[in-house]
Amino acid sequence: MSNIKLSSQLERSLWGLEERLIRTHIELETISEEEDRYLHRFVLISNIGASTRIENAVLTDQEIEWIDTVLTKDGKTTAFYQMKGFIADKLSKDKERSIEEVAGCREVLKTVYQQADQLFPLTESTIRGLHHDLLRYHPGSAHHSGGYKTTQNKVVSKNLATREERVVLDSAPPGIITQTAMVDLISWYNEMTGGSIKSNYPLPVPVLFIFRFLAIHPFTDGNGRFGRALFILALLQNGYDHWKSLVPFIAIDRHIEQNRPLYYSVLHKCSEGKFHQNPEKYEIEPLIWFFVKIIDSALDDIPVYRKRFVNSQKLSQTALTVLNCFKEKPENRLNVGYIIKTTGIPSRTIQYALKTLVEKEFLQRLGQGRGTRYQLVF
Template sequence: MREPKIILTQDLVKLIAEIDEFKGRWDALKTLSPDRLDALRKVATVESVGSSTRIEGAKLSDAQVEELLSNIKMQSFNTRDEQEVAGYAEAMDLVFQAFDDLRLTENHIFQLHQTLLRHSVKDERHRGGYKTLRNDVVAFDADGKELGVVFETATPFDTPRDMEVLVAWTRKAIDEESLHPLLIVAVFIVQFLAIHPFQDGNGRLSRVLTTLLLLRAGYVYVPYASLERVIEENKDLYYKALRRTQTTLKGEAPDWEPWFGFFLRALKKQKDSLAKRLDREREQESADDALPELSMQILALFKAHERLTPAAIERELGANRNTLKVRLRELVEAGRIKRHGKARATWYTRG
């Protein structure tokens, strides 16, 4: 791996400055109650899990992802999509809980890959280990027929050496602060995906590692807004930017600008989305002062419960059933809680 020679355009410099300004203001911005911050994080987690798995071909909607995650401890995962969702959620949870201790090492990358594919039956043989077969990026037509190789990844023989070099460069760059942290993350990710070190799960793992590196670099607001959702919404641009940079990596002067541009703009959209959500939540907190007492009691129940049925709420609060129905309907219409199911099978979650 050559030492990157990077010259930034004025637009990219402005993007970095804007993202860093938000990072610096985060402590002042997160003035919401812990409950509301926790709710924001749960929404972002569902969006991240859903988007990252759909980018790779899964079909589960956010609502289906949310329901699966609410039962994750008691559920077996029968379909490939469910297995991938469960694995991604567990890998992200590991990063959120332990990022301070997860320094970038090959062993930690193996650990995250193992977690990511933990529930994937077809990946059992190769989870947590580098690839043994070629996995070049290929194109398919509408009928699923292979059209040809789009990008040649590292060979299985070269992969261990290439990953050792990439991890060593990244750690050295972080320790010596030789580049801005966001550029170090961007270089690592585009190189990681060019190597494509594992037989499967490389795209999903790259997004888990992005979150890990951003958290370790001090961008601690990342769990509250989904970068994966931004990528899913701009998937064509994502792949084009990757390919435009990756096809130049073996040349004398790699063209970093396509990938840097996409990556930094995605981070900007992520923080802009979070800023808007924070504004909405502050407005909602102000509106809470006008809520009826029973409505506040209903919302308080969701601090201890992921999901509640009308009967459970009635039992907990001892409220009049008809009044309770009115307050539940008002909270659903206001977006404070979500209704699932119908008639006697109705249940609610936090909005």
Template sequence: MINTETLKITLELLTLIAEVDEFKGAWRALGTLAPERLKALRNVATIESIGSSTRIEGSQLSDREVEKLLSNLEIARLGSRDEQEVAGYAEVMDTIIHVWQDIPITENYIKQLHRDLLKYSGKDERHRGAYKTVRNDVGAFDDQGNMIGVVFQTASPFDTPRRMEELIAWFDEAWETKHFHPLLIIAVFVVVFLEIHPFQDGNGRLSRVLTTLLLLKAGYAYVPYSSLESVIENSKEGYYLALRQTQGTIRGDAPDWQPWLGFFMRALQQQKRGLEVKVEREKNALMELPELAIKILDYVRDHGRVTTRDMVREEGASPNTLKATFKTLVDRGLLVRYGAGRSTWYGLN
């Protein structure tokens, strides 16, 4: 069974949880950006998350390469394992973001997410969505994708089904009774899941997918707009160290949850602080726009598109002034220009 009697709330953890929860409550006010800007933030965060999560496991694709691959996914031939992993991760993340309310935390659904995660990987076809049948102790990888050592030993194939059943039962009870703060429950769930390492491959990526799913279920609606995976990638040594320190004690009489809890909460803090900066930057950019530019954006949001003639009619502005204003909006990435000459019109980016 999972022993959480040694799980103590330190002052640092309490402070971190309070900071993250304060941002959670303020997100409605911070999230009042125009829908197209929020969408842009989410798209950037998604690319960062996919790139970082796959690179943590040894992939060599940069964020730019990930973006290029995903933009041509329907016609792309996923020849390399890196490309296959990116495509699968992208598809599962899209599912999580759009239908997280309909995904319960059960063994069957976790297996289904694993199956979809490895959907494009021919090498993993035999064990998609199925618990491991041979040992898969965890290794750490350097920036070139080379394994540099064993991080920790995982549960045996024989013990895996029982251990996963115990984890889900513990989660259900903890989530229902609210005995612990949701962030603590999520942190414990993730570190135990990784200690079990129930699948032959894809456990690290799946753990980060499940983290996003659980955070959304806990009401942290801002999560898709800022990449937690990139925070982890940038702190990879600390990530592996915290996992090793906690996971080496999980099966003992007195598990030491503090190393992992501290890392996890600090990562959440960095994630939300990064989003705060981005939102503030977006708001400042809009505040610096002239009144005419803001009216143009309001018009195109209401009507879907705008032309120079529309704004001459609505605001009485001169064509030359409008031409300069439209150029500013296009240069800032707020509008996209379509057509040419008298047929020119503008839409939201």
């Protein structure tokens, strides 16, 4: 599939998205390094949380921000093993697999954001290595991390309320068909991204890339999380400066999570639920439409993030001290009594700080009177 055929209506929408991305790129060219770091960390945590929850993990963004803070104190790869017990005890043992998934997803996304240029052209070795990193903190996956599947698997959508499962895609059979499909996919991607063949618009190639990867489903575990990380990598590698500068500020997975049923429905529609050795048989336009809307919606978040950054710069030292109480207990709803005991700050001063933090949307107030509790907003 050297050319991706698009309807005229989709082409107009793609061009409209390009214009918006370029305008936003220009608006953000002069932001400070501090704001840049703030915006990107917000997006990183949002994407980690959403991507793992799409696969049925259970940690909130507040809890993931706290985990990231704990692990950032030691950037070494051993940090997770050193801190895992502390994290698991704090967040409860029933969340242990989610913690492992978050740690792996965090490591892969950080690599993707920081080393996108060095990871092109893509190779099977690179993909296998990144997949190994995705599962490295889950002992039960050690025997198949970085290796292609040896048994048949499927893309399955699970209704979290009813526990009902629905097959979205019957993937490629294990063995030679999966291996050949991955070789073909990587070769096609490198040619379309850095070779003589170019798509007219930056978005369709990454979309078809992630769909073909998901249809192959080459690994035993982690294909969904890993495929979405590869999608971000492909957006960063497409050669357009405005995409490269903006992708770190776009919480794509957050918006996929918000549209999870539609996401799985569109994946099914693109191939009628079947892997095809000939990718020409895929109808990719519905998924391109989906991602046009997802990215357009994610761009709406940037002014919200920027406002939040400005507000954070205006917080008093007392308000910051109170806010840190919530960041230390991301899973809890705290009352004034707990904050007084923890900080030693007078009640009246804390009440004023809480009022400010609620108004600036760092906290939400729950309940009334003596039963009032506050919780961190992400």
